[in-house]
Amino acid sequence: MPQPEQPMTRRDARRDPATRDTTHAAGGRRRPPGGARWGILAVAALLVVGVTATVATALASGGQPDAVGDMSESAVSASADAVALPAGASAAAADSIPAPAQTSVARASCDAPAVVTALASGGDADVIAAFGGGEAFRAAVVSGAAPCVSLSDARHLWVVVDKKRPLDPVDFEPATVVAPADMQRTVDGRLVPDAANALTALVAAAAKEGAGAIGLNSAYRSFASQTRTYNGYVDSMGRDQADQQSARPGYSEHQTGLATDVAACDNGCGAIESFGGTAQGAWTAANAWRFGFIVRYEPGQTAITGYEAEAWHLRYIGPDLAKAYHDGGYHTLEEFFGLPAAPGY
Numbered sequence: 001m002p003q004p005e006q007p008m009t010r011r012d013a014r015r016d017p018a019t020r021d022t023t024h025a026a027g028g029r030r031r032p033p034g035g036a037r038w039g040i041l042a043v044a045a046l047l048v049v050g051v052t053a054t055v056a057t058a059l060a061s062g063g064q065p066d067a068v069g070d071m072s073e074s075a076v077s078a079s080a081d082a083v084a085l086p087a088g089a090s091a092a093a094a095d096s097i098p099a100p101a102q103t104s105v106a107r108a109s110c111d112a113p114a115v116v117t118a119l120a121s122g123g124d125a126d127v128i129a130a131f132g133g134g135e136a137f138r139a140a141v142v143s144g145a146a147p148c149v150s151l152s153d154a155r156h157l158w159v160v161v162d163k164k165r166p167l168d169p170v171d172f173e174p175a176t177v178v179a180p181a182d183m184q185r186t187v188d189g190r191l192v193p194d195a196a197n198a199l200t201a202l203v204a205a206a207a208k209e210g211a212g213a214i215g216l217n218s219a220y221r222s223f224a225s226q227t228r229t230y231n232g233y234v235d236s237m238g239r240d241q242a243d244q245q246s247a248r249p250g251y252s253e254h255q256t257g258l259a260t261d262v263a264a265c266d267n268g269c270g271a272i273e274s275f276g277g278t279a280q281g282a283w284t285a286a287n288a289w290r291f292g293f294i295v296r297y298e299p300g301q302t303a304i305t306g307y308e309a310e311a312w313h314l315r316y317i318g319p320d321l322a323k324a325y326h327d328g329g330y331h332t333l334e335e336f337f338g339l340p341a342a343p344g345y
């Protein structure tokens with residue numbers, strides 16, 4: 001999706017020096033400007049061009065999944081630049097740079113009738129559809145054009161929970177969690193209804209497509225249960241080691257009801273830790289997105305997610321966002337939504 005503010009910024013930035021040049025050139029025929037004056041104008045024009053290029057570059061690189069570290073910064077600076085050009089540029093280009101268009105752009109997305117209606121009375125899929133689908137939704141959020149979408153609200157599919165982003169409130173509880181039907185299980189896991197139904201579909205498809213049986217392990221865990229688990233680790237091995245084994249209470253995706261651990265269950269269910277080496281694990285890594293899940297902690301992403309690879313930990317983000325995630329080649333939710341890396345608390 002084109003970034004709404006990008007052409008605005010480019011056009012305005014280009015127009016202004018041209019306007020100034022024309023004005024001053026016209027006057028110059030009667031009263032030739034001094035060299036210093038032209039020098040100032042040239043510097044101003046160069047700065048405007050430079051700033052425009054910076055903004056355009058930042059916006060263009062904002063969605064590239066392979067430049068993770070840079071990507072977060074680019075996304076942030078893109079928004080910041082669109083709101084207010086750097087102080088140096090503003091001063092040099094003087095008063096000719098128009099008021100930034102960010103506010104009107106943001107309202108254009110969130111005030112669109114379909115978006116307003118979906119936010120008021122629709123489900124998450126309706127909201128995403130109103131933005132134009134998964135990728136358009138993602139792009140709007142990353143560009144800052146969707147302030148009505150909170151990535152901190154755990155009632156929605158798009159919530160991002162990591163070591164820098166605790167649940168809000170920290171003892172959040174999902175409205176409803178249910179046991180997914182028609183699968184083996186080693187723990188009495190429950191998920192929010194859409195995620196539970198999606199997991200049932202995933203398990204059925206894995207069996208039908210020859211990958212074997214997938215079973216449910218731990219799914220929703222309350223703040224209280226996570227507190228007990230985490231404190232147990234702290235008591236036995238200390239805080240540093242506990243942080244390697246368990247999310248702190250209030251920082252676990254399991255508390256949203258949108259995350260589940262799965263196991264391969266061919267002849268009884270194996271340990272979740274061995275899931276990645278099974279046919280089920282390979283099938284899930286390739287196909288979970290079709291059912292609205294992502295493998296949240298992939299290999300090689302620890303510096304961003306804060307977790308070692310967990311082939312067994314699936315996070316439900318719904319089919320629309322999961323397709324955008326898959327098609328875009330993303331490997332973390334942080335890069336998908338242009339958020340900072342969260343390697344530690």
Ligand SMILES: [Zn+2]
Nearest residue numbers: 259260261313
């Ligand atoms: Zn898990």
